[in-house]
Amino acid sequence: MRTRLKDVAELAGVSVKTVSNVVNNYVHVTPELRARVTAALDELGYRPNLSARNLRLGRSGMIALALPSVRGAYFSELAHLIVREAEQHELTVLIDCTYGDLEREKNVVESFRTHLIDGIILVPWQLGTADLRAREDTTPLVLLGERMAQSADSVAIDSRAAGQAATEHLLDIGRRRIGVIRNLPRNTGGVVSRNRLNGYKRALAAAGLEFEPELIAEVDFSHGKDARLATDRLLALPEPIDALFCFNDELAMAAMRRLHEQGYRVPDDIAVIGVDGIATGTAVTPTLSTIDPDKQAIAETAVRMLVERIEGSAETGPRRVKAGFTLVPRESTMGQQHTRRRRRTAKHVSGH
Incomplete structure (x- = not known):
């Protein structure tokens, strides 16, 4: 009973x-x-009886998490953490995939099951500032990423600082011809990609090196085939590269595979570093050096900000929070020698 x-x-x-x-x-x-x-x-x-309590409060006890993909390791790991954090607030998470499609993203912020959910966490790829400003739905919304930070609450790492840290690491180990494999997802401006590239340029300038556009290989998606083709383009340059900075870990692992197929040794011939800190990076040979965003902090902050909006306790105006990241040197840049973790944390700053 x-x-x-x-x-x-x-x-x-x-x-x-x-x-x-x-x-x-x-x-x-x-x-x-x-x-x-x-x-x-x-x-x-x-x-x-949460159902009865939520009914009294006029809530469903459910929030939505809308991601561009549920196949990639980074988004899967992030979704897992958000679900766990939501449980701490007695919230159930409905997960939806937008595939980076503009109409799907508009549907999420305008009319996405509004009778079922109390709030939305969204990773936008194509949605623009104008779309959010024209939004009529009042369901609380938190964005993950550096886009449209002035249009809604948002949580992100500092991608420029992350790009700079990755490049400085390669420079610190003596590399000077640093190629870049830059993913350009179908979004409005590719803000994250652009910021990481700006961090790369800043590190080169600080080291007294000129930026060489031919060292940048662009891919539309994070597929292994795209990374292999981009790697081949960089290997075909008249002056060989001695390092690769890939804008996510999946690109980096695909690039390492291609380097192995072409007879190059990592990191002896070409050092490789990625971004995302996905668990698979420790399961490959060599293990992958990476910039590891503080995904736990991102999940905790996003859910907390959303709960504050749902409860009406948040300050007015959009809030922007920066999460930290960690540079994790592993075998793909350091070889078999002892590696160490180095933390470079962005301050958590809220503002309008």
């Missing part, structure tokens, strides 16, 4: 109203009463 509030009240020697106040985290309950009720709740194994 399901435990009732009345059962808990009788065991604790308090009123049903007091039990209800404790269950709903009402602040005006004395510590002594809260302790007695909590002990009774634990002893009887009481579980609140």
Whole structure:
């Protein structure tokens, strides 16, 4: 039989109203009463009826997470963390895939199951600032990434700083001809890609090296075939490269495979570094050096910001939060020698 509030009240020697106040985290309950009720709740194994509570609050207890893809390791790992964090707030996550399609993204922010969800976390690839400004739906929204930071709450790492850190690492180990495999997803301007490239340029300039456009290979997607073709283009340059900075880990692993097929040794001939910090990077040979975004902080911050919007406790105006990242040198740049972790954390800054 399901435990009732009345059962808990009788065991604790308090009123049903007091039990209800404790269950709903009402602040005006004395510590002594809260302790007695909590002990009774634990002893009887009481579980609140979330459906009834959400009904009283006019909420569904569900949020949406809309991603461009659910196949890539980075988005899968991030989704896992967001689901776990949402559970801490007693929220269920509905996951949708937009495939980076503009109409699908518009549907997410305009009318996406609004009768079912309390809020939305979205990774936009094509959605523009004008689309958000024209938005009529008032469902709370948090964006993941550096696009449209002034149009809605957003959480992202500093991609320029990440690109600079990756390039500086390659420079620190003595590489000077650093090729780039830059993914250009179908988005409005490719802000993340552009910022990483600007970080690369900044590191070169600080080292007294000129930027050479021919060292940049662009691919439309993160498919292995695209990375292999891009690697071949860079290997065909008259002056050989001695390092590769790939704008995500999947590109980097595909590039390493192609280098192996072409008879190059990593990192002896060409050092390779990626971005994303996906778990698969430790399962390849050599293990992949990477820029590892603080995905746990991204998940925690995104869910917290969304909950604040749902509850109406957030400040007015869009908030922009920067999450940190870690440079993780592994065998693809350091060889078999001992590697160490180096943290370079962006401050968490909120603002309009």
